[in-house]
């Protein structure tokens with residue numbers, strides 16, 4: 001009898017283990033952002049566990065610029081005008097991160113076409129990148145800090161290049177629209 005109880009308790013502890021490992025918020029954040037990242041999860045020990053990633057708006061501010069979202073979308077008045085601005089004031093509350101992903105999904109066809117045109121390729125994002133960007137687009141305080149200084153040189157060059165070629169197109173259009181004599 002005593003032995004069976006011990007076995008049952010051990011089984012119960014084993015079954016609950018993954019939850020104890022995952023529950024502390026800091027630990028979860030470390031899992032998501034640590035260098036080992038997904039590898040730990042793929043080790044198979046924890047099995048499939050649904051978990052909200054940590055959402056880091058400050059990192060998202062950097063990614064919004066370095067990943068190139070800023071080429072087409074603006075925040076705090078900084079960025080391209082070819083796609084809707086993504087200021088927090090335009091986000092519907094209360095915040096649902098999946099709603100933002102769904103909006104990206106709806107805009108995906110136009111967005112990917114344009115990314116291939118303007119950036120030469122489709123932007124590649126990990127789940128962590130996206131969760132940080134989503135934190136940033138919903139964080140008005142972090143957005144106030146967003147400035148040209150966040151845009152890496154390479155992306156800035158690209159934006160300048162696109163702007164110049166668009167000005168060129170406008171001029172060409174003007175000329176072709178000019179009444180012929």
Ligand code: HEC
Nearest residue numbers: 067068069071072083084103104107110111114115118123
């Ligand atoms: C090359 C231009 C370009 C880049 C770069 C780009 N987008 Fe877009 N984005 C678009 C276009 C075009 C649309 C579609 C707008 C429409 O359908 O009206 C769009 C739509 C969206 C939408 C839906 C907007 C809405 O009003 O519902 C979201 C959200 C979005 N993009 C987020 C992002 C994020 C985050 C990044 C960076 C990871 C990014 N975009 C990079 C061009 C771009």
